[in-house]
Amino acid sequence: MSYISEVYETLTVKYPHEKEFLQAVKEVLDSLAPVIEANEERYRRISLLERLVEPERIISFRVPWVDDNGKVQVNRGYRVQFNSAIGPYKGGLRFHPSVNQGILKFLGFEQIFKNSLTGLPIGGGKGGSDFDPHGKSDREVMAFCQSFMNELYRHIGADEDVPAGDIGVGAREIGYLYGQYKRLTGLYEGVLTGKGLSYGGSLTRTEATGYGLLYITDEMIRRAGKSIEGKTIVVSGSGNVAIFAIEKAYQLGGKVVTASDSNGYIYDANGINLDVLKKIKLQDRARIKEYLNYVPAAEYHENEKPWNVKCDIALPCATQNEINGESARTLLGNGCWCVAEGANMPSDLEAIEQFVNSGILYMPAKAANAGGVSVSALEMSQNSQRLSWTFEEVDARLKEIMKNIYNKVSASAEKYGYKGNFVVGANIAGFEKVAEAMEAQGIV
Ligand code: NDP
Ligand code: 2IT
Numbered sequence: 001m002s003y004i005s006e007v008y009e010t011l012t013v014k015y016p017h018e019k020e021f022l023q024a025v026k027e028v029l030d031s032l033a034p035v036i037e038a039n040e041e042r043y044r045r046i047s048l049l050e051r052l053v054e055p056e057r058i059i060s061f062r063v064p065w066v067d068d069n070g071k072v073q074v075n076r077g078y079r080v081q082f083n084s085a086i087g088p089y090k091g092g093l094r095f096h097p098s099v100n101q102g103i104l105k106f107l108g109f110e111q112i113f114k115n116s117l118t119g120l121p122i123g124g125g126k127g128g129s130d131f132d133p134h135g136k137s138d139r140e141v142m143a144f145c146q147s148f149m150n151e152l153y154r155h156i157g158a159d160e161d162v163p164a165g166d167i168g169v170g171a172r173e174i175g176y177l178y179g180q181y182k183r184l185t186g187l188y189e190g191v192l193t194g195k196g197l198s199y200g201g202s203l204t205r206t207e208a209t210g211y212g213l214l215y216i217t218d219e220m221i222r223r224a225g226k227s228i229e230g231k232t233i234v235v236s237g238s239g240n241v242a243i244f245a246i247e248k249a250y251q252l253g254g255k256v257v258t259a260s261d262s263n264g265y266i267y268d269a270n271g272i273n274l275d276v277l278k279k280i281k282l283q284d285r286a287r288i289k290e291y292l293n294y295v296p297a298a299e300y301h302e303n304e305k306p307w308n309v310k311c312d313i314a315l316p317c318a319t320q321n322e323i324n325g326e327s328a329r330t331l332l333g334n335g336c337w338c339v340a341e342g343a344n345m346p347s348d349l350e351a352i353e354q355f356v357n358s359g360i361l362y363m364p365a366k367a368a369n370a371g372g373v374s375v376s377a378l379e380m381s382q383n384s385q386r387l388s389w390t391f392e393e394v395d396a397r398l399k400e401i402m403k404n405i406y407n408k409v410s411a412s413a414e415k416y417g418y419k420g421n422f423v424v425g426a427n428i429a430g431f432e433k434v435a436e437a438m439e440a441q442g443i444v
Contacts, residue, residue: 003040004029007049018102020320024109024345025053027352031427034416046443048435055108057081058101061151063129065143067136076100077148079127079155079163082108085437088159089125090115090373092166095144095173097132104128106320107166110344111373113430114366117405120377125161127152133168145176153181158189158383164376165194167319170240171206175199190383193376202379204394205372209342210244211395212371213315215402217340218252220361220422221313223406229253234311234336235272236260237318238281238288241342241369245315246274258306260318261288265306268298310334317342325350332358341365356421367409367426374401 001009008029012022029036029049036043043049063075078101081089091111094104104126112124131144156163165174174194181191188200195201204211218228231254235242238259246256255271261281266272266288276294280286289300307314307327314336316322322343323331328351331339339355340363341347347355347364355362375398382388389397412432413425 002033002037003044003049004033004036007053010050011053015102018105020106020345021102021109023349024106027345027349027423028109028113028427028431031424032431034424035428035431042439043435046439048438051438052083052112052434053109055080055082055105056084058105059152059155060101063131063144063147063151065140065147067140067143075129075131075144077127077129077151078104079152079161080104080108080125081155081161082124082126083112083434084123085434085441086116087121087123089161090122090164090376091124091126092128092164093169093173093177094126094128094166095131095133095168096128097130099128099130103320107344110366112434113427114370115373116430116433117367117408117426118370118374118377118401119404119408120374120401122162122373122377122380125163126166127163128166128169131168133173138172141173142176145173146180149177149180149184153184156181156191158191158380162190162376162380163192164373165240167239170194171196190380193379195379200379200383202375202382202394203389203391204398205375205379206240207244207247208375208398209241209369209372210246210317211248212374212398212402213241213245213317213340213342213368214248214252215371215399216363216368216406217313217315217338219403219406220340220363221338223410224361227253228313231255231312232257232310233313233315234258234306234309235315235317236265236306236322236346237316237343238277239317241372242315242317243274243278243281245317245342246272246277249315250274254313257311258309259288259291260306262318263287263289264300264302264304266291266298266300267306267309268295270297307331308334311336313338313340315340315342316346318346319343320345321348323347323351325354327351328354332360337361339363340368342369344369352423356423359420362422363409364423364426366430367405367422370405371398371402374398
């Protein structure tokens with residue numbers, strides 16, 4: 001059995017219930033084959049892969065809090081400190097009822113390679129809770145965040161582990177988490193990113209993941225001799241990533257015709273009205289169905305995903321496994337020629353296979369959505385310097401980072417004989433730096 005198969009098989013026996021984690025590992029390990037085979041003896045001697053797939057540390061804790069009816073609620077909190085070979089653990093916190101250890105291990109594992117691709121000194125981590133912020137009052141969210149931090153604060157620090165946002169964790173939650181960290185430790189330090197501008201946040205962080213997604217998509221499309229100008233774009237999600245992806249897509253001349261939430265999707269043939277979407281989602285925290293109250297000519301499709309809408313470019317920006325093999329076939333059948341992933345692991349293994357085999361322009365999540373964590377790392381730099389850079393400066397750096405990621409991913413794919421296969425390119429380019437650092441630092 002190959003080294004890769006041995007490691008993967010062992011993992012399936014050890015963690016049979018962590019299906020998202022196993023999926024993420026399979027995708028990465030399979031595409032690392034050329035580089036693993038070339039260095040197999042060396043890597044086996046130091047059990048590199050066995051160590052790579054095992055988190056350095058997982059913290060799991062009880063989060064009790066009191067709801068508005070005076071009832072005590074109990075959630076589970078986690079922080080997966082996956083790999084610190086190239087820098088302090090870095091990665092978001094997700095608050096969503098589906099959160100469990102396996103989901104956070106998949107996200108933490110992906111984060112290792114994504115963070116490596118940014119070229120910045122950040123290791124991989126992820127955390128969160130099965131707490132659902134939907135429908136909770138601000139006071140309830142604050143009570144939860146404070147209780148979550150009452151445990152988490154012992155395990156994080158500006159040079160140790162720096163969490164940020166993800167699904168269900170935005171500016172409001174980061175504010176409450178930061179306030180409690182400061183109260184408990186007395187430290188005014190860059191321990192979280194995505195902070196508000198009045199207390200150490202970075203300009204452009206709010207927009208970074210969505211903007212970065214469009215910067216790398218634009219680069220990939222231009223290198224293929226095409227342009228976003230006038231193209232029809234389908235977006236899923238309507239959260240932080242989706243909203244700023246739509247904003248930048250418009251600035252680049254594209255036309256975005258869909259947006260969605262977990263209840264359904266909106267199709268607006270005239271192009272999604274971004275002001276309306278921002279009002280519904282950022283201001284009112286309401287359901288996407290409300291869009292029809294502002295734009296009655298649009299269509300709302302309950303309990304459906306937007307993948308059957310004809311488009312040139314698809315940008316999944318909601319959640320994992322939102323595109324399966326069948327959705328991928330539908331997209332391709334309708335002439336979609338570019339997919340770039342704003343969400344983490346939005347395409348299942350069958351969908352990835354469809355995209356890669358069809359030869360369309362396909363940029364996987366760990367490269368495509370790396371703009372968010374990149375600007376998080378720039379926020380850490382600004383906090384260390386005790387300076388704030390301008391929007392233009394951070395945006396220019398973000399653009400440069402996304403372009404560099406494209407170049408790295410594309411060059412790695414070509415070097416190993418997989419020209420145009422950005423899945424292989426991203427995984428290998430991300431892996432090489434981490435592997436070298438792990439080898440240099442000995443058995444730790
Ligand atoms: P938000 O919480 O701001 O928005 C999430 C969006 O996705 C909402 O529209 C939400 O709808 C929808 N959604 C969430 N879960 C599901 C589900 N199970 N089924 C259908 N729709 C769902 O999160 P973000 O925009 O920050 O994150 C979106 C994706 O991007 C995630 O995969 C995240 O990991 C990834 N990402 C985020 C980064 C960031 O900087 N924020 C950076 C890199 C990647 P509803 O409100 O109905 O739940
Ligand atoms: O998936 C991700 O890269 C994020 N949620 C952002 C992580 C970060 O530390 O900014």
